[in-house]
Amino acid sequence: MDWTKAKTILIIALLATNLFLLGSHAMRHGGVGDEENGAALLQILASRNIMLEVEVPKNHKPMPILQGEYVDASDEEVEALIEGSRKNEPCESRDDYIKAAEDFITYLGMMDESVALTDVTEEKGKTQVLFESRIGPVEVAGNYMQCTFENGRISGFKYRWLKAAGMSQRKADIISAAAALLTLENNEGKEIRITGINLVYHVPENSDVDYGSAVSDTAFPTWEICTGDGERIYVEAV
Amino acid sequence: MNEKKTYKIIENIKSLLIVVLFLSAILLLYFFWTDQNPFRMSFSDFSIGGGENFERSLYVGDVLLPSRMEVVKDSGEMAVITDSARYYGSFVYVDTFLGSVRKFLTSGEIVLEEVPKEQYEEAYRFASAKCCFDYYLPGAEYLSYLGVEKLAGMENIGSIREIGFVLGAPESLLIRDGSQSKYFRIVSDQADTFVARMMADEEVQAMPNYYPISEFMGAQVENSVRLPLTIETDLAVSKASGEIDSEESERITGLARTFFGDTFDFVRKLGDASGRVTYMYGYAETVLIVDKDGSVEYKSESDASANISYFQALDMALAFIDSHSFAPESEKNMKLRPYLSDVGEILSGARGYRFEFGLKDGCCEIFCPAAPIVVEVTGGKISYYYRNVPAVEKASGKMQEAFSAVNTIALNYEKLKEVLREELSIDAIADRIVSMKYGYLVRDGEAIPAWEIALEGAGEKAYFDLYTAEPLE
Numbered sequence: 131m132d133w134t135k136a137k138t139i140l141i142i143a144l145l146a147t148n149l150f151l152l153g154s155h156a157m158r159h160g161g162v163g164d165e166e167n168g169a170a171l172l173q174i175l176a177s178r179n180i181m182l183e184v185e186v187p188k189n190h191k192p193m194p195i196l197q198g199e200y201v202d203a204s205d206e207e208v209e210a211l212i213e214g215s216r217k218n219e220p221c222e223s224r225d226d227y228i229k230a231a232e233d234f235i236t237y238l239g240m241m242d243e244s245v246a247l248t249d250v251t252e253e254k255g256k257t258q259v260l261f262e263s264r265i266g267p268v269e270v271a272g273n274y275m276q277c278t279f280e281n282g283r284i285s286g287f288k289y290r291w292l293k294a295a296g297m298s299q300r301k302a303d304i305i306s307a308a309a310a311l312l313t314l315e316n317n318e319g320k321e322i323r324i325t326g327i328n329l330v331y332h333v334p335e336n337s338d339v340d341y342g343s344a345v346s347d348t349a350f351p352t353w354e355i356c357t358g359d360g361e362r363i364y365v366e367a368v
Numbered sequence: 369m370n371e372k373k374t375y376k377i378i379e380n381i382k383s384l385l386i387v388v389l390f391l392s393a394i395l396l397l398y399f400f401w402t403d404q405n406p407f408r409m410s411f412s413d414f415s416i417g418g419g420e421n422f423e424r425s426l427y428v429g430d431v432l433l434p435s436r437m438e439v440v441k442d443s444g445e446m447a448v449i450t451d452s453a454r455y456y457g458s459f460v461y462v463d464t465f466l467g468s469v470r471k472f473l474t475s476g477e478i479v480l481e482e483v484p485k486e487q488y489e490e491a492y493r494f495a496s497a498k499c500c501f502d503y504y505l506p507g508a509e510y511l512s513y514l515g516v517e518k519l520a521g522m523e524n525i526g527s528i529r530e531i532g533f534v535l536g537a538p539e540s541l542l543i544r545d546g547s548q549s550k551y552f553r554i555v556s557d558q559a560d561t562f563v564a565r566m567m568a569d570e571e572v573q574a575m576p577n578y579y580p581i582s583e584f585m586g587a588q589v590e591n592s593v594r595l596p597l598t599i600e601t602d603l604a605v606s607k608a609s610g611e612i613d614s615e616e617s618e619r620i621t622g623l624a625r626t627f628f629g630d631t632f633d634f635v636r637k638l639g640d641a642s643g644r645v646t647y648m649y650g651y652a653e654t655v656l657i658v659d660k661d662g663s664v665e666y667k668s669e670s671d672a673s674a675n676i677s678y679f680q681a682l683d684m685a686l687a688f689i690d691s692h693s694f695a696p697e698s699e700k701n702m703k704l705r706p707y708l709s710d711v712g713e714i715l716s717g718a719r720g721y722r723f724e725f726g727l728k729d730g731c732c733e734i735f736c737p738a739a740p741i742v743v744e745v746t747g748g749k750i751s752y753y754y755r756n757v758p759a760v761e762k763a764s765g766k767m768q769e770a771f772s773a774v775n776t777i778a779l780n781y782e783k784l785k786e787v788l789r790e791e792l793s794i795d796a797i798a799d800r801i802v803s804m805k806y807g808y809l810v811r812d813g814e815a816i817p818a819w820e821i822a823l824e825g826a827g828e829k830a831y832f833d834l835y836t837a838e839p840l841e
Contacts, residue, residue: 151399
């Protein structure tokens, strides 16, 4: 027997097997065929009368799970702070409003690095300064702090804030945005326009849970899908 | 010469390449088979075995104990060995009895036959010993567990309620089938000497006699549940607390990890203002609740539909209890051990069994408002687990006489009426007593020596101070 030839054949056979297995893995885990998949995705969504108006995000890395504690400020404390701020000079510029709102949040002990300014709006003589929460680049959906100003002085404060208390040691694989989109149903048949899809942290909703008394909870990486009529749909991404 | 050397080197490289390619093919096949992404693997993902490494301390034989042992002495009077009967020196006769039954069933030729009720009851009027089981115990499976390989007709035994020997017929083992009100006798060519040995023991002859409630009460009472005339005991009030404090977050996390294993990092953890922590996996497919009082409740939805036997299910339940318990036990506390107190068959949906466990320290029973440990095994999987085991400090007082059992009933007739929520005469109440035991009642941070009375048709049990007969709410 020619062992040299036999070894060469064996090497070629094993190499082919390994390449085939690697290729299969790549196909399975989304590394290959994105274009074809993208076209197929559009077709499937269109058959459900769901129109995709944004690009589907790709290449998302594994993410940790966020463990958080709900921040609770007492009504008395908020009232006392509002009362105390009446002595301050009234805000005039946008920057004044932002500064006053940030100071208010700091006095309440709710300020940390995750607090990010979202918007300052003015309507019917009231100015609203809205903050959201971000862990690095990722938004914590549902978290907000809103300071309302009347005549340049703070008059109200609303919030729902899950403060980061820790991250899981291990990171979870994230399902593709395409897979999240495929979970969408359209039972009414009316056209749904997808105007945004982002990876956020989100506390899952569950009818068995009493959210009123929750003091701590877990937020999971979640695909937030925004529709043309302002609805936000959350699809857990782990 | 050089050419030969080069040829040899190339051949060696080829051999090495074959080995490397072969190993990588195996590795890739493993990834393919387990559907894991080889580009995102870590070393911790490679595990051998199931990862459930824990030491078993609970086995079927430890928990499958008779509810009591009834001994008819030579004199015809009866003594009852219960979990609380520590003053007998030991509970050793129950162990010896079960050993004798096992030996009897396996050492000779045996035949099973049905006997009339009258004959069965007559036999137990004389020197005898029988173990009574107040819970479901499938006959054929139990006999197989005791070592019987084949016995014609054993599948006809529904649920064993009583099993025992009589002195007058040592070649017979008597069985009462509680589910069908049938009576059986297993006859062997080897006689058993258990009752003879027991009767020769002076300690047994000196055991306090138990009398039917009917003998203590009015002529209209027919209740045959037996009570002692007097009891001496050294039980004393001691401190009790939950097995875990809600502040002990590390212990809680450690316990929770045992339920979720590798997925624990991805489990939802929800805390509420009451101090309760809820762990959820998936869309509440698996839920674990650790309450402020130290109780633990685990529920797992499963579509498993495997049919497993009573003993397989019980073993599975015990392994689960073993692997999901708090450790370590404190030296100052009683070492409470679970025993089987009730068994129910689950017949709707995925079939299985519900096992309820009581607790005892040595021979002293601990009374809890609800079963302290419950495990449901359905479709071959654990679907429910509840644990609310108290930590009770060791305590021992001087030996003293307990308040008379009969007087406790008579004195608390009004209270028993309240528990039954019915307007009944004292005789009618006496007829409704299913059991009366003594042990520790765990309540409001204390373990109090108490009488426990179970009444037929009552949702709850009644408790009275063991020494004063005062009702314990």
